Amino acid sequence: MTLEAILEIINRQLIATQLHPLSSTEVLVVRGIWQYQTYGQIAQAAGYSSGYLTNVVAPELSRRLSAIVGKRVTKKNCRALLETYGAEQATLDWSYPVYLHRVSPPFPSGSVPLGSPFYVERSPIEELVYREINQPGALVRIKAPREMGKTSLLLRLLDYGDRLGYRRVSLNLEQIDSSILQDLPRFLRWLCANISQQLQLELKLDDYWDEDIGSKVSCTLYMRYILEQIDSPLILALDEVNQIFEHPQVAKDVLPLLRSWYEEGKRTVLWQKLRLVVVHSTEIYVPLQLQQSPFNVGLPIQLPSFNLIQVQELAKRYGLDWKDNVAASQLMAMVEGHPALINIALYHLSLGDLLTNLLANACTSSGIYHHHLQRYWATLQQQPELALALHRVMNSTEPVQLEPISAYKLSSMGMIKLENNKAKPSCQLYQQYFLNQQTNGNSITV
Numbered sequence: 001m002t003l004e005a006i007l008e009i010i011n012r013q014l015i016a017t018q019l020h021p022l023s024s025t026e027v028l029v030v031r032g033i034w035q036y037q038t039y040g041q042i043a044q045a046a047g048y049s050s051g052y053l054t055n056v057v058a059p060e061l062s063r064r065l066s067a068i069v070g071k072r073v074t075k076k077n078c079r080a081l082l083e084t085y086g087a088e089q090a091t092l093d094w095s096y097p098v099y100l101h102r103v104s105p106p107f108p109s110g111s112v113p114l115g116s117p118f119y120v121e122r123s124p125i126e127e128l129v130y131r132e133i134n135q136p137g138a139l140v141r142i143k144a145p146r147e148m149g150k151t152s153l154l155l156r157l158l159d160y161g162d163r164l165g166y167r168r169v170s171l172n173l174e175q176i177d178s179s180i181l182q183d184l185p186r187f188l189r190w191l192c193a194n195i196s197q198q199l200q201l202e203l204k205l206d207d208y209w210d211e212d213i214g215s216k217v218s219c220t221l222y223m224r225y226i227l228e229q230i231d232s233p234l235i236l237a238l239d240e241v242n243q244i245f246e247h248p249q250v251a252k253d254v255l256p257l258l259r260s261w262y263e264e265g266k267r268t269v270l271w272q273k274l275r276l277v278v279v280h281s282t283e284i285y286v287p288l289q290l291q292q293s294p295f296n297v298g299l300p301i302q303l304p305s306f307n308l309i310q311v312q313e314l315a316k317r318y319g320l321d322w323k324d325n326v327a328a329s330q331l332m333a334m335v336e337g338h339p340a341l342i343n344i345a346l347y348h349l350s351l352g353d354l355l356t357n358l359l360a361n362a363c364t365s366s367g368i369y370h371h372h373l374q375r376y377w378a379t380l381q382q383q384p385e386l387a388l389a390l391h392r393v394m395n396s397t398e399p400v401q402l403e404p405i406s407a408y409k410l411s412s413m414g415m416i417k418l419e420n421n422k423a424k425p426s427c428q429l430y431q432q433y434f435l436n437q438q439t440n441g442n443s444i445t446v
Contacts, residue, residue, distance in 0.1 A: 108343035136272030137265020139298025145414035147340035282412035305337030
């Protein structure tokens with residue numbers, strides 16, 4: 001039996017038991033083992049570090065394969081056990097789409113949970129963030145429009161840190177009271193208190209807070225206390241940092257503070273324990289000075305849309321038997337690989353809906369994307385000048401030159417694409433929807 005057939009059988013079993021299928025890196029390792037290569041040879045050929053494959057990928061791969069095969073899988077016996085397992089499973093003559101339908105897919109909403117078969121890697125992004133978080137004093141910046149998979153990636157980064165034995169603090173700024181976000185001292189005390197609570201350390205805010213030296217220095221002294229209390233690296237993950245952007249007076253102090261902590265890691269060993277992860281939506285424009293912001297240092301990760309291969313792979317996981325790329329190409333033409341929109345379509349298709357019907361009704365009030373489109377429409381109603389800029393783009397057959405801030409905002413929202421500083425619609429869905437709105441007399445005027 002070929003390796004490809006065996007890998008397909010293994011992924012069937014993983015998905016059927018509601019586990020995520022083999023990642024592209026895990027498949028790479030299996031292929032190398034199949035060809036009797038060392039981990040060093042596999043890593044060199046693929047551009048990975050040998051330590052990453054040996055210490056991180058291989059142990060988890062061995063655990064997952066052992067659970068499927070029912071015997072302990074090692075590098076030495078991997079090929080023999082997989083060949084035997086594949087031959088045994090092939091006799092069952094499972095139909096791939098039917099077998100997958102034994103698992104009812106959940107409606108795609110919010111982040112993709114750990115272990116879900118519906119998380120698709122966007123190589124080499126995962127490898128880049130895993131490698132960076134290993135570096136002393138690292139800073140990783142993950143940004144994209146809403147519903148592009150930022151929090152899903154963050155969950156996997158935190159899980160990776162757990163496997164390395166790191167401590168972690170994960171804070172979602174959507175959960176903070178707006179009154180706290182508007183007050184710098186209250187926000188920084190909130191930050192320190194939550195870090196202490198998640199690390200189960202004694203809260204000593206009043207021992208370190210001094211109005212005479214200011215809240216930023218007080219907060220830094222408290223972070224130093226935190227780092228002194230732990231004996232392993234600490235991942236401090238801040239999700240939805242764009243909530244701060246809505247309060248520029250606080251943002252102009254908080255963002256440089258985060259940057260100063262990153263710079264401290266270059267000077268002192270203690271601060272090298274801190275690994276910062278900043279996650280934010282790109283849909284809010286704040287004219288912050290670059291030298292005062294952490295958003296021009298560290299590793300920047302801009303999440304892209306799915307490509308055709310990734311859409312086809314995700315369709316398989318929903319149990320869709322797309323033997324060619326026609327259906328995937330039709331869906332891509334409508335939504336350009338937008339992860340959330342792709343997932344919603346595949347969910348409905350897995351329930352038996354027809355692709356032609358979904359695409360025909362995509363832009364209507366009864367379509368599967370109605371709520372997604374309504375959110376954008378509501379945003380544009382609050383910013384009429386932005387709506388007028390979008391009107392120009394959607395009604396033109398050629399790319400349009402826009403005023404820079406409007407172009408930045410619309411691009412950050414994911415509604416346009418910029419080519420040579422000129423704007424065009426990012427996908428058919430948005431263009432058709434907003435043209436329909438104009439036809440129905442719903443144009444926005446200043």
